[in-house]
Amino acid sequence: MSPHIRSLDSLARRSWGQLIALAPLFVIACFTGHAEILRILLICLVSAVAFEFLAAKLFQKKESLRNGETVLAATLFSLLVPSRCSSEIVILGVFMAVFVAKELFGGTGGYLLHPLLLARVFLQLCFPRSMSEPMLLAGEGSVWTLLGVGFGGILFLKQKRGYWETPVLFMSVCFVCEALFGGGEMPLAFFSAVLFTAFFLLADPVTLPLTRKGTSLFVLGAALFSSRLSPEGFSIHSACCAILLMNLSTPWLDVWLKPAPYQPEHPLKATYPA
């Protein structure tokens, strides 16, 4: 069946490419006094692989370890939880993300809500005292973290796995909202968090709309909600809630902005007639 050749793009390349883009952030975390993040990363990786195998066993399907999806999910989740969080809470979060939000809701490509963000919001609601903003992206922040996120973002954009408008729109709206309603104080951590959300939390294509226009509208909505959802302004928690809210609108955006096909006067088939 045609086509008989395929592009080199694959799910594994996408996942590993995104992991490479995240690597500078971990290196910088180690050198800026946030080495505890490695403990969280280890817990996330081990538990995510375990839950992936468990789900594969229970639902009798192939585990998606080879395509790097689970490793990517674990790595991203380790950046979303505070470094001083207890192991049990982290494992519960990973269970919620990998087993419940992803596998129970249809597995790869099937879920409606971003599993990592859903797990993050779940932990926030259940353990409000333990769950604070991730240390790396909270407080005053450091210029190194900002550089790490920015460099990772550039690496991610270079891979051309998403639209360039997504981070640009998100960052622009967040900065404008913060400037208008945030009282003018914008610590470095705010920039790091906005960049991190723009590049890495809005990068899961499964929960994004199917058209370029739809994705832009989604990002606009997510940026507005992220900035205005809580009176404190933008935070990782508000960004998670905003993206989850917009996830609910994805099917509607898909239908509303259904692409209008081109109709030639004399439609012709490109292939050999059967």
Place this chain on the structure above:
Amino acid sequence: MGPPKSLLKKRNKKPGWKAIGIRLERKKDASLLNWNLKRPYPPEKIHIPIPPGAGPCVQPGEVVQTGQKIAEPQGPEGVSLHTGISGTVEKVAVFQSAVGTEGRMIEIRKHGEPKTLPSWEGRKGWAEIPAEELPRIFQHSGLVTTDPQMEPVHTKLKRHAGARTIIINGCEPEPYITCEQVLILSHPMEILKGAELLKKALGAEKIFFAIENCNLEMIELLKSKIYLLKWEHVEVRVVPALYPQGLESTLLQAWFPGEEKSAVVFPSSTAFAVYEAVAQQKPFYERVVTVGGECVVEPRSLWLPIGISFHDAIHACKGVMREPQKILMGGPMAGRAQMTAGVPVMAGTNAILALPKEVAKEEREEPCIRCNVCADHCPVSLSPAMITLAAEQKEFMVAEEWNVKECIECGNCAYGCPSKRPMLELIRFARSFSRAGVVRG
């Protein structure tokens, strides 16, 4: 319900504003190393497919000469058929064709050893032949378009009566294929005159040559010939070398906006065949085909008689150097894989490719991640992800709502899909149900 009209308002855009496609690796160098067009030694036997609307006029045992009529047109839509080799008619029977179906064909076995190429007497005063006379010449010369549709030229002209523009398509967006390029470089004047004859037959006003921007030599050659002829109604339009921009529908959509209704597209090889039929009285029995792919010893474009088997065609290029994974008719994007190399070359066969395992490998399929790559690469602005997800669930009504019928089956979606899903297969599945009326009940 839908977005505000202002969002969808069509702007007056320049040609090429909607040139969506994929820049594929061209892989044409190997077949362009030997670009002088040759005719191989005639094969032992050929199987000439009888086109619809034609009936055989020869009997088994009858001796025929190259170019002799072997089937008569039946009805005004029909077209005659001519043999590509001299020999004896063995039988008229049903054989496997290269499009995956069985069809009636005339088998001709070579008779003796040919010493010279057949010569055709030029037609005197061919340039003054009245326009009304030309379709009859086309019909009795067996002229069909050299694209996959293989429509009789006189029928296509009749169908597009009143069109103001003729577009001669010299684009070959698929990898490996160089037959049109080699033909234009070898016979630019003949193609220009053939295009002029088509214009005359149609009563059109303008001729455009669509050439890919990477073929600078072709562009300059055509421009110089047009200048030499002082034909101001002929123009070369340069299009990007993107797949599927060279295909008829996308070519019209992106490069001739507003002219879709008043333009008709012919491949340059059809224009050449028209010139030969009118000026040299040579019937259409052979065409230029690219025999290529990594497995072929000496890939090249060459003249092949209609009906020669793929095996003989590859043999004419010194055979294969290793076992091919797939033998294709057409390019690797829209071509058709063959079960056997014994199928014959047709009028619409532009290439025979023998691809190795590492190029034509099957990859593990994974679930759709809705990455939009398919939608971004779709030249007719569809959402293949939605269509294929619906087809997987056998929701053919949903597939139809997402305009599955408008798909031109170019294969861009399947090419780009990171999950390696059989997109085109699923789209054809949905279309077949849509066509069969299952959706509507």
